[in-house]
Amino acid sequence: MFKILNKKVLHENILxxxxxxxxxxRKAEPGQFVVLRVNEYGExxxxxxxxxxxxxxxxxxxxxxxxASTTVLASLNAGDSILDLVGPLGKKTDIxxxxxxxxxxxxxxxxxxxxxxxxxxxxxxxxxxxxxxxxNKDILKDEMEKISDEVxxxxxxxxxGIKGFVTTALQQLIDKGIDIAEVxxxxxxxxxxxxxxxxxxxxxxxxxxLNPIMVDGTGMCGGCRVQVGDETKFACVDGSEFDGHLVxxxxxxxxxxxxxxxxxxxxxHICRLAKKVExxxxx
Numbered sequence: 001m002f003k004i005l006n007k008k009v010l011h012e013n014i015l016x017x018x019x020x021x022x023x024x025x026r027k028a029e030p031g032q033f034v035v036l037r038v039n040e041y042g043e044x045x046x047x048x049x050x051x052x053x054x055x056x057x058x059x060x061x062x063x064x065x066x067x068a069s070t071t072v073l074a075s076l077n078a079g080d081s082i083l084d085l086v087g088p089l090g091k092k093t094d095i096x097x098x099x100x101x102x103x104x105x106x107x108x109x110x111x112x113x114x115x116x117x118x119x120x121x122x123x124x125x126x127x128x129x130x131x132x133x134x135x136n137k138d139i140l141k142d143e144m145e146k147i148s149d150e151v152x153x154x155x156x157x158x159x160x161g162i163k164g165f166v167t168t169a170l171q172q173l174i175d176k177g178i179d180i181a182e183v184x185x186x187x188x189x190x191x192x193x194x195x196x197x198x199x200x201x202x203x204x205x206x207x208x209x210l211n212p213i214m215v216d217g218t219g220m221c222g223g224c225r226v227q228v229g230d231e232t233k234f235a236c237v238d239g240s241e242f243d244g245h246l247v248x249x250x251x252x253x254x255x256x257x258x259x260x261x262x263x264x265x266x267x268x269h270i271c272r273l274a275k276k277v278e279x280x281x282x283x
Contacts, residue, residue, distance in 0.1 A: 001081035002036075005058060010139050013065040014109055015074055016050070022057030024049075024087045030095065030116040031209070031241055034061065034087030035217040038076070042069045042083070046214045046236075048113035048186075049088060059087075062112035062139075089217045090240050093117050093184070093207075097124040100181035103173065104148070105166050105195055107133040107187025111140050113209060114186045119147040126181075129173065133166035133187065166191060167198045180204050185244065189253050196244035206244035210235045212255060227251050 006018040024034060033048045051060035065074045076082070095117070102121050106114035111132050122128045130148040132141060135156045145151050152169045153161030162169055166187070173180065183206045185195040192208040199206045212235050215221040219237035226233050227248035233239065 001083065002085040003081045004076055004078050007076070007078050010062065013074075014062065014139065015065070016060060016062045016112075017073075017076075018058050018060050019082075019085065020057065021059050021085055021087075024085065025052045025054050025057050025059050028052040028059060028088045029092035030120045031093030031113075032088035032090045033113075033217075033240065034059070034085055035089060035214070036061075036073075036082055036086075037084035038069055038073050039083050042072065044084075044215060044217070045069050045073070046089075046211070046217060048209070048240075049116065050112040051116055062109060064109050086217060090236060091238070093120070093241060095120050095124060095126075097126065099126045101127040101129065101179060103129045103131060103170065103180055103183045105131045105133070105170065105183060105185040105187070107166055107185070107191040108135075109139070110185075110187030110191070110209075111144070114184065115140060115143060115147070117184055117186075118144065122147050122149070129178075131166045131169045132161075133191065134160075165194070167194050170195065170198055174198075174202060174204075182207065183244075184241075185209075189249060189256065192244060192247075193249040196247070196249075200245050207241050208244040208247060209240050210242060210247065210252065211240070212252060 003020040004017050005020055008016040010016055028049050033046050035044050035046050037044050047061045047063055049059050050062045063070055065071055104114050104118040118128050118130050128148045129150045130144050131152045133154045141153060154164050154166055154169050155161055183199055183204055185192050186209040196206050210226050212224045212226055214224040214236055217236045219234045224235040226235050228242050229246040
């Protein structure tokens with residue numbers, strides 16, 4: 001059992017948990033993820049490690065309440081525990097001190113996994129420009145400003161920052177003639193696709209973090225396979241980061257839509273998961 005030490009509501013249906021997980025915190029690196037299971041009835045949910053503290057033995061996860069499992073996860077509070085937590089999984093982000101100017105782009109909840117990457121990029125001496133995209137409210141802006149040389153916020157409705165998408169801000173940087181060594185983008189698939197489309201004509205190296213359906217997280221099931229160039233890769237062990245210019249985003253989006261009818265059905269059975277949570281609380 002892994003205890004929840006702190007629960008924080010970041011925005012509407014987006015929450016941040018600090019979990020007691022000393023062994024995972026000891027080995028965690030930017031770009032890696034964990035797979036958790038709320039209880040014995042819950043599905044295995046992959047979540048990027050948003051932050052970690054080796055001294056305190058904690059990791060942070062940030063998630064959006066979408067389906068049955070995340071709904072039950074959100075019902076837990078500080079002091080409660082989750083049943084399973086496996087990690088760190090996946091490959092760490094390739095971060096070097098001689099990269100130059102790196103643009104880190106986080107769309108929506110993608111800001112969470114981009115945070116430790118941007119922090120490490122800055123720590124080793126690179127110039128970090130962070131672009132944060134949201135519908136109408138930024139997430140982790142204060143934290144991002146502490147570890148970035150520049151932070152640019154875009155919102156769909158223009159209520160805050162630049163009106164437009166993350167690619168609007170990215171194109172502006174390119175038009176200014178800024179020598180961008182690399183772009184790292186994490187967020188909705190369509191956002192990562194448009195970022196890759198924006199940088200492709202300029203031959204700017206672009207790394208994206210893929211989030212296909214995942215089951216075991218160790219490369220055995222093949223559920224998280226993605227097409228990268230002329231190769232089939234498993235996001236859990238070969239990634240989850242890949243060259244955005246080679247990813248078949250159309251195939252990825254089609255595979256993600258396959259399970260939506262099933263997800264809608266599962267929402268009607270949240271009571272099964274909630275029952276187990278109640279039993280855990282009674283104990």
